[in-house]
Amino acid sequence: MKRVSRICKDGFDIECIKGQREVYGIAYTQNILSGRWKYLILWYLKSKKRRYSEIKAFLGDISQGSLTKQLRELETDGLINRKVYPEVPPRVEYSLSSKGQEFIPIIDLMEEFGKKFGVQID
């Protein structure tokens, strides 16, 4: 079992689907979820807000640069909120936005699908 979703070239140029605007919805969704860690991050934020260091520990072998980038993209696309507490040392908490909340059913379906069809572990 080796295979990691790393996503390159951010997003579809809408040109790719010229005239096929019926397909725009799914292309958009794929775009804002493009990135190796985003589904996992959203999954982890589903239940509660989390600190930067918690997310990093959860994901394990993600680099700091990548994590920050993925979080910024999710924030830019409006899926998560970022709250900074002006303390020393600093504390930053991430949580799902209302838009992000609406993505939860998709996460849940994907998880269910994977559990049903994925390789059995154990």
Added chain:
Amino acid sequence: MKRVSRICKDGFDIECIKGQREVYGIAYTQNILSGRWKYLILWYLKSKKRRYSEIKAFLGDISQGSLTKQLRELETDGLINRKVYPEVPPRVEYSLSSKGQEFIPIIDLMEEFGKKFGVQID
């Protein structure tokens, strides 16, 4: 609007989520959908079976090599069926497998999500 999901490095090494097997389902699903065109291909096969050339025309600027690779991966992962008609010139038809059919609800939700939150076109 520029951003295309291209996915590199196929799939998660299960090591990535060591001890976090609760998240295995979603990681698996992300894996088998890793690839720039797979959601679009599945979306296109949703309604009916299609020939290779139809899919290529639908996707527009995908290269032959990439299309073949993505179709082979989808087939290997059991999401689509490939039927070859031994004619000249050859005819090959792709259709969703039963496993692929079960992925449709996810496609539909993602499309709905994208239509709701995506940039308005028109």
Added chain:
DNA sequence: CGGTATCCTCGACGATACTG
């Protein structure tokens, strides 16, 4: 603690040529 900046790797994908 939660970043930012810089460099580098490496694999997905595109382009092109060719084939049964």
Added chain:
DNA sequence: CAGTATCGTCGAGGATACCG
């Protein structure tokens, strides 16, 4: 028509160092 083979690009993400 539906591929296969080969080559080249290019950008996501890792590694490392440093910062307020």
